[in-house]
Amino acid sequence: MEIKILNLTKAYGDFKAVDDMNLSVEDGELIGLLGPSGCGKSTTLFMLAGLTEPTSGQIFFGDKDVTKVPPEDREIGLVFQNYALYPHMTVLDNITFPLINRKVKKAEAIERAQEMAHLVQLDGLLNRKPSALSGGQQQRVAIARALVKKPQVLLLDEPLSNLDAKLRVETREEIKRIQQEVKITTLFVTHDQEEAMSISNRIAVMNRGVVQQYDAPQAMYLNPINAFVAQFLGMPQINMFQAQVTGRGIELDGVLLRTREQLESAGKKIADGTYQMGVRPESLELCEDGFIVKADNVRMTGRDLLIFFKIGTTEFRALTHSDLQLREGDNLCLRARKNSLIIFDADGSALVKC
Amino acid sequence: MKSRKPTAIIAEIVKYVILIAGALFTLLPFVWMVLSSLKSGSEIVAIPPTIIPTHFMFSNYAEAWAAAPFPRYFLNTVFVATVTTVGVLLTSILAAFAFARLDFPGKKIVFSLFMATLMIPGEMLLITNFVTVTKLKWVDTYKAMIVPWLANVFYTYLLSQFFSSVPEALYLAAKVDKCSDLKFLFKIMVPMNKNAITTVAILSFIGSWNSFLWPLLVTNSTNMRVLSHGLVRFQSEAGAQYQLIMAASCILVVPIVIIYLFLRKYILEGMAYTGVKG
Numbered sequence: 041m042e043i044k045i046l047n048l049t050k051a052y053g054d055f056k057a058v059d060d061m062n063l064s065v066e067d068g069e070l071i072g073l074l075g076p077s078g079c080g081k082s083t084t085l086f087m088l089a090g091l092t093e094p095t096s097g098q099i100f101f102g103d104k105d106v107t108k109v110p111p112e113d114r115e116i117g118l119v120f121q122n123y124a125l126y127p128h129m130t131v132l133d134n135i136t137f138p139l140i141n142r143k144v145k146k147a148e149a150i151e152r153a154q155e156m157a158h159l160v161q162l163d164g165l166l167n168r169k170p171s172a173l174s175g176g177q178q179q180r181v182a183i184a185r186a187l188v189k190k191p192q193v194l195l196l197d198e199p200l201s202n203l204d205a206k207l208r209v210e211t212r213e214e215i216k217r218i219q220q221e222v223k224i225t226t227l228f229v230t231h232d233q234e235e236a237m238s239i240s241n242r243i244a245v246m247n248r249g250v251v252q253q254y255d256a257p258q259a260m261y262l263n264p265i266n267a268f269v270a271q272f273l274g275m276p277q278i279n280m281f282q283a284q285v286t287g288r289g290i291e292l293d294g295v296l297l298r299t300r301e302q303l304e305s306a307g308k309k310i311a312d313g314t315y316q317m318g319v320r321p322e323s324l325e326l327c328e329d330g331f332i333v334k335a336d337n338v339r340m341t342g343r344d345l346l347i348f349f350k351i352g353t354t355e356f357r358a359l360t361h362s363d364l365q366l367r368e369g370d371n372l373c374l375r376a377r378k379n380s381l382i383i384f385d386a387d388g389s390a391l392v393k394c
Numbered sequence: 395m396k397s398r399k400p401t402a403i404i405a406e407i408v409k410y411v412i413l414i415a416g417a418l419f420t421l422l423p424f425v426w427m428v429l430s431s432l433k434s435g436s437e438i439v440a441i442p443p444t445i446i447p448t449h450f451m452f453s454n455y456a457e458a459w460a461a462a463p464f465p466r467y468f469l470n471t472v473f474v475a476t477v478t479t480v481g482v483l484l485t486s487i488l489a490a491f492a493f494a495r496l497d498f499p500g501k502k503i504v505f506s507l508f509m510a511t512l513m514i515p516g517e518m519l520l521i522t523n524f525v526t527v528t529k530l531k532w533v534d535t536y537k538a539m540i541v542p543w544l545a546n547v548f549y550t551y552l553l554s555q556f557f558s559s560v561p562e563a564l565y566l567a568a569k570v571d572k573c574s575d576l577k578f579l580f581k582i583m584v585p586m587n588k589n590a591i592t593t594v595a596i597l598s599f600i601g602s603w604n605s606f607l608w609p610l611l612v613t614n615s616t617n618m619r620v621l622s623h624g625l626v627r628f629q630s631e632a633g634a635q636y637q638l639i640m641a642a643s644c645i646l647v648v649p650i651v652i653i654y655l656f657l658r659k660y661i662l663e664g665m666a667y668t669g670v671k672g
Binding site: 089090091111112116117118120121122124126127128137138141142185189 | 561563564566567568569570571572573577582585586588
């Protein structure tokens with residue numbers, strides 16, 4: 041089912057939770073709605089579900105305008121952040137509940153529930169109460185309950201936020217697998233950029249009710265449209281700093297990040313002046329002919345070595361491979377990989393990469 | 395094993411002494427009632443009083459049972475208490491749900507008015523209710539004993555507090571699952587709060603079972619009287635026959651004790667949640 045969101049706005053008094061949002065989702069896509077808390081992503085999800093009434097704008101499922109359609113008739117499956125399982129009912133009763141309400145015969149409802157339980161790998165747990173299940177299992181019951189009525193759209197509100205780190209990685213793969221198996225158009229809300237990037241076909245990054253960028257994860261990570269997106273994606277965060285473009289190239293406190301020749305040979309024309317710039321920690325690489333910095337701090341994270349250093353007063357983080365032998369106070373020679381320096385204009389919009 | 399500080403042990407002892415004293419204090423009248431019901435008429439007024447009856451007069455029970463039409467009283471009481479309880483549960487559950495979950499104009503004002511009525515003493519209501527019942531010509535009917543007690547502000551308030559604590563997401567999930575408000579209430583809200591509802595049911599049933607003044611006011615004929623009125627039978631100008639009153643009292647509390655034993659688990663849990671005293 042294709043989804044089209046047209047000029048959707050939700051205002052609470054003067055505060056616009058969602059501001060003139062436009063988004064289209066193709067059939068079978070898995071879309072992540074990503075943003076910090078209070079950015080309007082959950083409000084958007086609840087408007088899609090029909091539980092929150094939009095102030096203005098329209099929502100289309102396929103060719104049908106569903107803006108005024110009540111939630112039970114929208115053919116959606118909704119999974120809540122805290123799963124919202126009915127605690128006094130068994131897993132089976134929870135999963136059959138939407139079917140029984142739709143006057144499906146009991147025998148058929150049970151058969152479909154069992155199929156669904158098999159899909160989400162809950163076989164053998166059908167007679168338990170939700171309280172006797174782990175968080176991950178409860179999550180899968182909630183997904184089974186959402187999918188059992190064969191909805192056209194699956195909506196998930198922060199589906200992984202109540203799980204511990206290891207389970208989170210497993211469960212997000214599980215969600216992806218189920219989504220692909222059922223081939224259902226899915227939107228999920230998350231504030232975790234890694235979660236969004238790892239399973240989404242496309243991500244919509246939101247801030248203050250406005251969609252900042254809507255793109256495939258890799259494209260968005262490499263080409264953030266503005267400083268907000270650049271900072272929101274990536275862990276550890278992108279290094280942001282104020283640097284000068286001068287006749288010599290790109291300069292920061294006497295350190296030359298790009299020479300004029302490098303800029304010209306790459307065909308990048310930037311007017312002289314001070315700009316906000318960003319460079320990702322993994323784009324800073326060891327080399328022979330770069331700038332020399334002193335490692336203030338070295339953190340071993342397992343896969344990587346995270347190095348903290350300063351250029352002038354600006355703090356930077358660089359990621360290198362964990363087999364590098366380096367101690368605090370050691371000097372090292374770094375450069376910013378080609379095409380990794382993102383330059384923003386005064387409004388924070390990305391101007392150019394060099 | 396963990397070694398415990400002497401102060402902790404003393405605190406524990408003091409705690410249990412107080413608890414035992416409290417338990418004895420609560421139980422004593424009950425035990426006294428049972429023992430007295432087995433004494434003879436002369437022994438019960440004897441000074442100094444005996445604790446254990448010298449002769450166990452089980453005949454008191456037969457005599458008490460025969461002294462008044464207890465089977466009829468019993469039926470009346472069971473009927474009135476059951477209908478009142480079912481009715482008050484229904485109205486309280488519906489009203490509590492409305493206050494807890496639904497949005498309607500004037501909700502806050504209506505709720506405040508509801509709560510304000512809690513401040514009105516029951517005796518005052520007795521008079522106005524009596525006038526109403528008389529005007530409706532309901533005197534000496536079951537209606538008179540039941541209808542005035544079919545709504546209860548306190549139970550409504552109590553249940554609405556419980557209903558409010560059920561997460562909103564469950565309501566929304568049920569909505570998406572094509573569940574109507576009424577269905578949500580009885581399929582999800584009520585089973586989820588069965589302890590609180592059982593507590594309300596028990597409180598209502600006991601209240602109705604023990605009520606004396608109101609049924610006495612609105613009934614005239616022996617056929618409409620309830621169990622508690624039977625106790626008055628043993629008082630005459632010549633004095634009261636306490637051994638028979640006690641025997642009748644024992645008969646009166648037995649059903650309540652049995653109900654309690656069956657529902658003990660729910661009541662205790664319900665009380666623990668609410669902090670209501672029974």
